[in-house]
Structures are given as structure tokens and as C-alpha cells.
Amino acid sequence: MTAGKYFDExxxxxxxxxxxxxxxxxxxxxRDTPKPELRRRQASAEAAxxxxxxxxxxxxxxxxxxxxxxxDIVPRIFTAQEWASLSEGLEQRVTALNMFLEDIYRDRxxxxxxxxxxxxxxxxxxxxxxxxxxxxxHGIFSHICGIDMVRTGADEFYVLEDNARTPxxxxxxxxxxxAMLRLCPELFEIFEIEPVDRYPDALREMMQSxxxxxxxxxPVCVLLxxxxxxxxxxxxxxxxxNVGIELVESADLIVDDDIVWMRTIEGRKRVDVIYxxxxxxxxxxxxxxxxxxxxxxxxxxxxxxxxxxxxNAPGSGIADDKxxxxxxxxxVKYYSGEDAKLPNVETWRCREPDSLQxxxxxxxxxxxxxxxxxxxxxxxxxxxxxxxxxxxFRDALKANPDGYIAQPTLELSTxxxxxxxxxxxxxxxxxxxxxxxxxxxxxxxxxxxxxALVEGSLVVNSSQGGATKDSLVLRPxxxxxxxxxxxxxxxxxxxxxxxx
Amino acid sequence: MLARTASQxxxxxxxxxxxxxxxxxxxxxxxxxxxxxxxxxxxxxxxALLVAAVNKGFEATGNSVTPTNVxxxxxLSDENTSSIRSCLHMARMNARAVRTAxxxxxxxxxxRAWLSISxxxxxxxxxxxxxxxxxxxxxxxxxxxxxxxxxxxxxxxxLRLGASIERADNTARLIDVKYHIILPxxxxxxxxxxxxxxxxxxxxxxxxxxxxxxxxxxLSPDRVVEMLTLRRELPRSLAAAVDEVVALLDALIKRxxxxxxxxxxxxxxxxxxxxxxxxxxxxxxxxxxxxxxxxENRLLNQAITRQFRFD
Numbered sequence: 068m069t070a071g072k073y074f075d076e077x078x079x080x081x082x083x084x085x086x087x088x089x090x091x092x093x094x095x096x097x098r099d100t101p102k103p104e105l106r107r108r109q110a111s112a113e114a115a116x117x118x119x120x121x122x123x124x125x126x127x128x129x130x131x132x133x134x135x136x137x138x139d140i141v142p143r144i145f146t147a148q149e150w151a152s153l154s155e156g157l158e159q160r161v162t163a164l165n166m167f168l169e170d171i172y173r174d175r176x177x178x179x180x181x182x183x184x185x186x187x188x189x190x191x192x193x194x195x196x197x198x199x200x201x202x203x204x205h206g207i208f209s210h211i212c213g214i215d216m217v218r219t220g221a222d223e224f225y226v227l228e229d230n231a232r233t234p235x236x237x238x239x240x241x242x243x244x245x246a247m248l249r250l251c252p253e254l255f256e257i258f259e260i261e262p263v264d265r266y267p268d269a270l271r272e273m274m275q276s277x278x279x280x281x282x283x284x285x286p287v288c289v290l291l292x293x294x295x296x297x298x299x300x301x302x303x304x305x306x307x308x309n310v311g312i313e314l315v316e317s318a319d320l321i322v323d324d325d326i327v328w329m330r331t332i333e334g335r336k337r338v339d340v341i342y343x344x345x346x347x348x349x350x351x352x353x354x355x356x357x358x359x360x361x362x363x364x365x366x367x368x369x370x371x372x373x374x375x376x377x378x379n380a381p382g383s384g385i386a387d388d389k390x391x392x393x394x395x396x397x398x399v400k401y402y403s404g405e406d407a408k409l410p411n412v413e414t415w416r417c418r419e420p421d422s423l424q425x426x427x428x429x430x431x432x433x434x435x436x437x438x439x440x441x442x443x444x445x446x447x448x449x450x451x452x453x454x455x456x457x458x459x460f461r462d463a464l465k466a467n468p469d470g471y472i473a474q475p476t477l478e479l480s481t482x483x484x485x486x487x488x489x490x491x492x493x494x495x496x497x498x499x500x501x502x503x504x505x506x507x508x509x510x511x512x513x514x515x516x517x518x519a520l521v522e523g524s525l526v527v528n529s530s531q532g533g534a535t536k537d538s539l540v541l542r543p544x545x546x547x548x549x550x551x552x553x554x555x556x557x558x559x560x561x562x563x564x565x566x567x
Numbered sequence: 568m569l570a571r572t573a574s575q576x577x578x579x580x581x582x583x584x585x586x587x588x589x590x591x592x593x594x595x596x597x598x599x600x601x602x603x604x605x606x607x608x609x610x611x612x613x614x615a616l617l618v619a620a621v622n623k624g625f626e627a628t629g630n631s632v633t634p635t636n637v638x639x640x641x642x643l644s645d646e647n648t649s650s651i652r653s654c655l656h657m658a659r660m661n662a663r664a665v666r667t668a669x670x671x672x673x674x675x676x677x678x679r680a681w682l683s684i685s686x687x688x689x690x691x692x693x694x695x696x697x698x699x700x701x702x703x704x705x706x707x708x709x710x711x712x713x714x715x716x717x718x719x720x721x722x723x724x725x726l727r728l729g730a731s732i733e734r735a736d737n738t739a740r741l742i743d744v745k746y747h748i749i750l751p752x753x754x755x756x757x758x759x760x761x762x763x764x765x766x767x768x769x770x771x772x773x774x775x776x777x778x779x780x781x782x783x784x785x786l787s788p789d790r791v792v793e794m795l796t797l798r799r800e801l802p803r804s805l806a807a808a809v810d811e812v813v814a815l816l817d818a819l820i821k822r823x824x825x826x827x828x829x830x831x832x833x834x835x836x837x838x839x840x841x842x843x844x845x846x847x848x849x850x851x852x853x854x855x856x857x858x859x860x861x862x863e864n865r866l867l868n869q870a871i872t873r874q875f876r877f878d
Contacts (some may be wrong), residue, residue: 295663304666313569316571316664318571329569330876332823332875
């Protein structure tokens with residue numbers, strides 16, 4: 068696989084000969100910084116992550132032991148214009164997604180109007196009958212959304228997946244930036260970069276904004292973790308610490324008369340908002356899985372009584388379903404009256420006979436995914452699979468066509484990455500985080516970029532050789548780029564205030 | 568603050584202090600053993616087990632009382648829940664769960680102390696034991712340094728409260744070492760070996776120089792007892808630990824606005840200690856005094872557990 072075939076985010080299609088307009092400075096930085104120096108910095112970042120115990124994983128690999136995900140020192144860069152159109156599209160999509168969730172659990176207009184088939188919603192394992200008819204505080208379901216995106220060309224961004232349940236990985240966005248500020252301060256002098264460290268404040272403001280109406284002016288917010296054996300525990304404690312809220316385990320909470328309390332040294336203290344990092348199945352053994360040891364009995368009763376806000380609201384997970392995903396362009400159009408600004412990847416729903424037939428005929432060229440799968444598991448990447456694997460998958464697909472969708476194999480963009488063979492283009496994806504509260508819908512300018520370290524690989528999952536990169540969003544240029552002296556002075560203060 | 572968090576911080580304090588005490592106990596025993604003529608030396612190791620209150624557990628292993636076996640049991644054994652390794656393991660597990668209440672430095676110092684001993688398989692000879700003990704003491708000093716830099720609020724007070732309760736217990740036990748060690752035949756109380764043994768105990772609480780500062784004359788058993796029990800200037804004395812417990816509980820009262828049984832018990836104990844003279848302790852029997860102190864400390868621990876809803 069040569070570099071020229073794919074769109075490179077710095078070099079375009081020029082195979083490293085000519086940077087894209089606006090990317091000259093970063094191209095120079097990559098060329099001029101000695102490789103051993105970059106390697107030293109990368110090792111230093113990884114050593115710091117290990118010492119801090121940033122040992123969690125991103126996408127449902129709960130049984131992994133303490134392990135760090137590799138970090139790549141070369142950042143990924145979005146221009147101000149690219150970011151402006153991305154964030155506009157993200158906010159449009161997440162707004163529609165929340166309206167969709169509110170609708171299907173209450174009035175079901177979108178189904179009555181024949182936009183989304185009823186069986187796809189009601190027979191969906193992600194649909195939660197227990198919450199049907201209930202409106203969460205302020206009508207918001209998915210307060211924290213992680214939208215997985217890929218890019219295939221200069222202006223071609225696609226949404227690959229919606230993560231409306233409990234998206235993780237945001238601590239990478241913050242810790243990677245910390246590492247970059249410390250190890251590559253010169254980058255922050257070359258560019259004016261949007262800070263990401265507003266995220267914890269934005270998260271707190273969002274949480275407070277969605278507190279139930281009965282809550283006091285300063286609502287008590289907590290983060291509910293499954294406990295310190297959970298693989299994402301570092302992220303839970305990191306977020307609680309930075310947002311300035313209590314990190315609680317299930318045993319710290321009790322429900323009495325439909326009110327949630329936490330046990331403190333001074334007795335019980337009422338809780339108004341819970342950012343729970345437990346799946347629906349485990350939050351309340353009285354309503355969901357009775358064998359769950361993790362949950363808080365009575366939590367759902369308190370939720371139904373309107374005494375507590377749950378972030379994200381139970382039932383949000385249906386939006387992660389890949390068959391629902393395939394209807395997102397129609398869903399966005401239905402609720403916003405506008406065309407979706409961020410396109411979906413072309414998707415064949417195998418539940419439809421024509422699509423199934425097309426998929427079966429073209430398995431070798433397609434990516435086939437389980438509608439409820441994640442983490443790169445249960446999927447077939449046709450072009451890189453053996454004929455045996457394809458035939459095996461064909462049988463699974465025929466046995467349960469409803470359980471699969473198919474997409475073309477995308478030519479994911481590459482970003483220069485420090486490899487054993489020097490600086491090489493490697494495929495990336497991107498997960499920005501969108502917050503929805505009564506204070507509006509916000510996207511912090513940044514996100515999690517994952518990169519497939521294996522040459523030519525399109526699978527960026529950390530379990531399969533993936534690493535992460537910092538994602539820099541450039542500030543809009545004020546007036547030209549010539550005044551480098553004063554610019555560097557300004558951004559230095561910026562860098563200092565971020566590290567502080 | 569969450570009751571669970573408070574409890575876990577308190578136990579981090581206790582476990583880190585206990586790890587240090589056990590390190591000091593091993594050090595004291597190595598030195599006492601070296602002072603004694605064999606087979607009296609084995610008595611030192613037997614008394615170490617008694618002092619740490621792990622003699623029954625050690626018996627259950629079926630191993631004979633040799634310096635290596637006992638030192639291993641006190642230092643590395645996973646069967647012994649009070650071994651240094653077990654203490655550091657428990658401290659680290661608690662620290663992981665309450666990371667948000669700890670500083671980065673606090674967590675890193677505990678993690679480092681744990682890593683320094685986690686894969687050690689044998690204690691080795693006396694010299695190796697002393698080296699290990701020195702290294703561990705340095706790691707734990709790192710934790711104390713990190714502690715010192717924390718904000719003065721609940722997290723800090725609970726960590727320190729656990730450490731103070733544990734230190735009160737441990738110092739009492741360390742002084743009691745002397746009770747269990749039988750003087751070699753023909754040696755008299757107050758004689759050369761007796762004094763050497765007291766000197767060793769002083770050494771293990773890093774108080775030799777302190778003794779000379781406070782007393783300016785020769786080492787005598789009743790003065791050592793006085794210093795280790797009643798002199799507030801010495802941070803490891805019983806009196807200092809008792810004062811510290813009261814001060815920390817007072818700080819918590821100021822923050823939470825309520826007080827309870829633990830506060831009353833701690834203050835009562837402090838009041839009584841102010842009136843106590845070394846001569847009274849010795850007249851009534853040092854061993855009996857220390858045992859009563861240890862039981863009272865245990866009751867205070869239970870009162871703290873109830874008062875702050877640790878369970």
C-alpha cells in the first residue's frame with residue numbers, strides 16, 4: 068500500500084512532496100525535528116502514562132488487565148474551517164439523536180410517520196421497554212455522545228458510529244494534550260490551538276443544568292463507577308477529580324423513599340445527578356439484571372419519580388445500534404427539517420432482501436458488522452480476510468441477516484506517524500465528544516484520534532495494535548500569519564495556562 | 568466526604584504505618600539477635616512474633632523459629648496479613664480506590680513502595696535484611712513527604728488519624744519487645760546487656776540522639792521508658808500519638824460540626840496521660856501498662872469506625 072493511494076491529512080495525495088495549504092508549518096516541524104528526539108519524547112510520554120496508571124481501554128475490552136495504549140507523538144491537526152463545519156454537523160446530529168430517543172420512548176411519531184420501521188425499534192435489543200413512556204429530566208437522553216468519524220478526502224468526513232450509551236476515552240483527549248504541552252511546547256508556539264481543558268468545566272455545567280427541578284441551586288453531582296477493578300477506572304477517577312465531584316461505588320448509594328442518598332461521614336447526603344459509568348443492565352437489580360452485584364436497588368424508582376437525573380439516561384443505547392445508525396440521515400431530516408450536514412457511510416441493511424443479496428455477492432469487498440457489536444469484534448473486513456473466513460462469515464450472516472449491516476471498505480485518511488521504519492502514513496479515525504444539557508449542545512474542540520500502527524491496517528482498536536494521537540484544532544487566523552513574533556508570545560501564555 | 572473514602576484513607580494511614588513499624592521491628596530484632604549470645608538470639612525472633620501479634624499465624628505455617636523464617640514471615644509472606652508486603656498491597660488497593668482523594672504524589676509514593684517489594688522472593692542474610700529495611704523505610708518516608716504536602720482537609724486528617732492510631736499501637740508494642748526478651752543468665756537488670764537492649768530499641772525509633780538531647784546523661788531503663796511513653800517532644804512517643812489523635816479529631820469536628828464517642832475517649836486518654844509519671848508506669852508493671860494501652864487503643868479504633876460510619 069503506497070501513501071499516494073490514500074488521502075494524507077498533511078500531504079494530501081502528493082506522497083510527501085507538497086503539504087496541503089495551511090499545513091506547511093507542521094510539515095516542516097515533522098521534517099526538522101530529529102527522529103531520535105521524537106522517539107525520546109514519545110517514550111517519555113508513555114513512561115508518564117504508565118506511572119500514572121492510565122491503564123484502561125476504550126471500547127468494551129473489559130477483561131483486559133492493566134495496560135497502556137501506545138501514544139504517537141505526531142499530532143493530528145484540524146483547521147479552524149474544518150472544525151467549524153464538523154462541530155456544526157455534530158451538534159445537528161446529536162440534537163436529532165436526542166429528539167429521536169425522546170420520541171421513540173413517548174409519542175413514536177417518527178414510527179407513525181413511517182420514517183423508521185416499528186420492528187426495528189421495538190424488537191431491537193437496545194430498546195428498553197422499562198423506560199417507555201418516561202421523560203427524563205428536561206427530555207435529554209444522551210448527554211454525552213461520542214461520535215466516531217472517519218475521513219476519506221479533503222472535505223469528506225463520514226460518521227461511522229454513534230456512541231450514545233457511555234462513550235469512553237475522553238481522558239485520553241486531556242492527558243494526551245498534557246503530554247504534548249510538556250513534550251512539544253514549540254508546537255504551541257507555531258500554532259494557536261484551541262484548548263481542550265475546558266472539558267471538565269463544560270461537563271460539570273452540563274450535569275448541573277440537567278438536575279431535576281426539585282434539586283437545590285447547587286445540585287449534588289456524582290460519578291458512579293463499577294469500582295477500581297474496572298478497566299476504565301482510571302478515567303472515572305480522573306474525571307471525578309477534574310470535574311470536582313464525588314466518585315462513588317454502588318455501595319455508597321442508597322435509595323430511600325425514591326430519593327438517592329450517598330453515605331458520608333456526616334450521615335446521608337442527597338444526590339441529584341449521577342454520571343453513571345455502568346451499563347443499563349447493571350444499574351438497578353430490581354429493574355434490570357437481578358444477578359447484578361454492581362447496581363443500586365431502587366435507583367430506577369428514584370429516576371421514575373423524577374428525583375434524580377441519570378447521565379446518560381437509560382435506554383440511550385438503542386442509538387448505538389448500527390441498523391438505527393443507517394437511518395440517521397432520515398432521522399436528522401425528520402427532526403431538523405434539514406439535510407444531515409455529516410453524511411453516513413453508505414450502509415446495506417442485511418435485514419432487507421436486496422441488501423442481503425448484494426452483501427452476499429460482494430463479501431470480499433465489504434466490511435460487515437454486527438448491529439450491536441463494538442470494539443472491532445464480530446466484524447468481517449472483506450479485502451483483508453481469507454476465503455475461509457469469508458465463507459464462515461457467510462454462514463453466520465445467512466443464519467441471522469437482521470443482525471448485520473454491510474459497508475464499503477473505506478479508504479481512511481492517513482496521518483504521519485512515528486514507526487520503526489521512520490515517519491509513515493497510518494490510518495486514523497476520530498471520536499469527538501458532544502455534551503447536551505439545558506445550556507445547549509457543545510463540542511469541545513478536540514477529541515480522541517486513534518491510529519492503526521500496523522502498515523495498511525484499517526483497524527484502529529487498541530486491542531488490535533491501535534495507538535492514540537493528540538487532536539489539535541487550530542484557532543481561526545486573525546490577520547495573516549506573518550507576525551510570528553507576537554503570535555508566539557501569545558501562544559506561550561496559552562500553553563502555560565493549560566498546563567497549570 | 569464519603570464514609571467509604573474516609574475509611575479507606577484511614578486504613579491507608581494504618582497500613583503504611585504498620586509496614587514501617589514491621590520494618591523497624593525486623594531491624595530491632597536483627598540487632599538484638601546480634602547482641603545476644605546464642606541460643607538466646609532465637610528468643611529475639613520469637614519475641615518479634617509476639618510483639619507483632621502474629622505468633623499464632625506463624626505457628627500455623629509449621630516452620631521452625633529461625634531468623635530467616637521469621638524475617639520472611641514478617642516481611643514478605645502473603646499468609647501474614649500484617650507482613651510488610653501485605654500492608655503495602657492493602658495500602659495500594661485502597662489508594663487505587665480513593666485516588667481522587669489522594670494527590671498524584673501520594674499515589675505514586677505508595678505505588679513505588681509496593682513495586683519495591685512486590686517481586687522480592689527472599690529476605691536473605693542479616694545484611695540483606697537490614698538493606699531491605701532501610702530501603703523500605705526510605706520509601707515510606709516518601710509517602711510521609713507526599714502526605715505533608717496535601718491540603719489540610721478531610722483526606723489529610725483521615726490518613727493521619729489512621730497513622731496516629733497505628734503508631735500509638737506500634738510504639739507500645741515496640742517498647743514491649745523488651746519485656747519478652749529474657750536477659751542471658753547472670754545478667755542483671757540495669758546491667759550492660761540490659762542497657763544495650765534498651766539502646767537498640769531507641770535506635771529503631773531513631774531516637775538515640777533525641778535521648779541525649781532530652782536527658783544529657785547516661786542511658787537508664789526508666790528514662791528510656793519515660794521518653795518513649797511520656798515525652799511529647801518525641802514524635803513516636805505514646806503521648807505524642809495520643810495528642811495527635813486528639814488534634815486530628817478536633818480538626819474533623821471543626822469541619823463536620825459534630826462530635827461523638829471517639830472524641831470523648833481520645834480526650835480522656837490524653838488527660839490521663841498528662842498526669843502519668845514514668846515511676847507510676849514502672850511500679851505498676853511496664854508490660855501491664857502497655858497491654859492496657861493497646862486494648863484502649865483498639866476500643867478507640869472501634870469508636871472511630873462507628874462515629875464516621877466506616878462500615
